[in-house]
Amino acid sequence: MSRELRGAPVAAAIAEGLRRRVDALAEAGRPPVLAVLRVGERPDDLSYERGLQKRADALGIGLRRVLPPEGCGQGELEAAIRSVNEDDEVSGCLMFRPLPAGLDGEAACTLLAPGKDVDGVTPLSLAKVFSGRGRGFAPCTAEAALRLLDHYGIGLSGRRVTVVGRSLIVGRPLALLLQARDATVTLCHSRTRDLAAACRGAEVLVVATGRPRMVGADFVTPGQVVVDVGINWDGEAGRLVGDVDFDAVAPLVSAITPVPGGIGSITTAVLMEHVVSAAELRH
Structure with missing residues (x-):
């Protein structure tokens, strides 16, 4: 069975670093x-x-x-x-x-x-992500994926990373953030020919499609790290599920994020970090 890359320890580490800063702002x-x-x-x-x-x-x-x-x-x-x-x-x-x-x-x-854009949605924030210059915050979910990989010691330099999903919320900004870490990035989408093969060729696979359980066993190979960014409501099951079919994929790969319990809590912690930074910059 693969190692579960749970988000709670990552979120806790981020929160611990925020408490002193929040207290200082409140005291002021x-x-x-x-x-x-x-x-x-x-x-x-x-x-x-x-x-x-x-x-x-x-x-x-x-x-x-x-x-x-x-x-x-x-x-x-x-x-x-x-x-x-x-x-x-x-x-x-x-x-x-x-x-x-x-x-x-x-x-x-x-x-x-x-100045109040803490999730990287305004043109100025996106320009910061795309150019590496200026001021602004990256989209929280894209940054959360990096924070998770960093926490678990999964290096990116020189590694083949496939990102599935090209939204401005996750896929495209994440691809640029990964390239800034010297990863070799393939950005895929719904019209990618033989998407499963493109995913199998990655050492790190990040899935952000908004399509529940889209990635199954035929998309992965042994030794991969799989980061499931998706969070979807499954009405039949009455619960949240990811873009990856966890039960089918987890036995085959070396590490995987669960849903829930993975990226979501880190995204929340990153957002709070951005709010604190924005408060500090406003004064």
């Missing part, structure tokens, strides 16, 4: 506050939000929910974003994506104040 009268902007009630969003609240409470970080009504128009959404931008007590904002159909996510991300 400017505690960090995260605004969570959510439209609708997707089960995976609600699960992540519960994790955010728990983590924020444990660290002494404030959390405010900004909830435009489900079925809102673009104008209502943008008004909510402007309210976050104008609130001096808010250090950073997380906007749940993808937004419901009919809403312009790109325009919404562009409207968010760059």
Whole structure:
């Protein structure tokens, strides 16, 4: 059986480094506050939000929910974003994506104040990831994958890494972050020919497709490290599952992240770290 790369120890290490910084901000009268902007009630969003609240409470970080009504128009959404931008007590904002159909996510991300963008969604933050210059935060989930690999001593320099999924939330920024670590990166997507073969050729396989259990036993080979970024609600099973078929893949590879219990908790911890950093930079 493979080694499980659990996220809890990684998240705990990040949180330990934050407590002193949060205390210092609170003593100065400017505690960090995260605004969570959510439209609708997707089960995976609600699960992540519960994790955010728990983590924020444990660290002494404030959390405010900004909830435009489900079925809102673009104008209502943008008004909510402007309210976050104008609130001096808010250090950073997380906007749940993808937004419901009919809403312009790109325009919404562009409207968010760059100084409050703690999840790498604004053009300035993405420019920092793509160029390595300037100021901004990487998308939290992409950074979380790196933090997990670092924690478990999985080196990247010179290694073949395949990333499945090319979203701006995870896949593309993660590919660039991996290249900055001198990994040799293959970025795959739904139209990649013989995707299974491309995955089998990797030493480290990262899957971020948003398609439950898409990666099965035929996608992997012995000795691989598999990082499952996916978090999907399986209505039939009544639980969260990853993009990787864990039961089929785990016996074949050397190490794998579980879902839940893997990247999610690290993503939350990285987000809190970004909120604290944003609070420090604002003063």
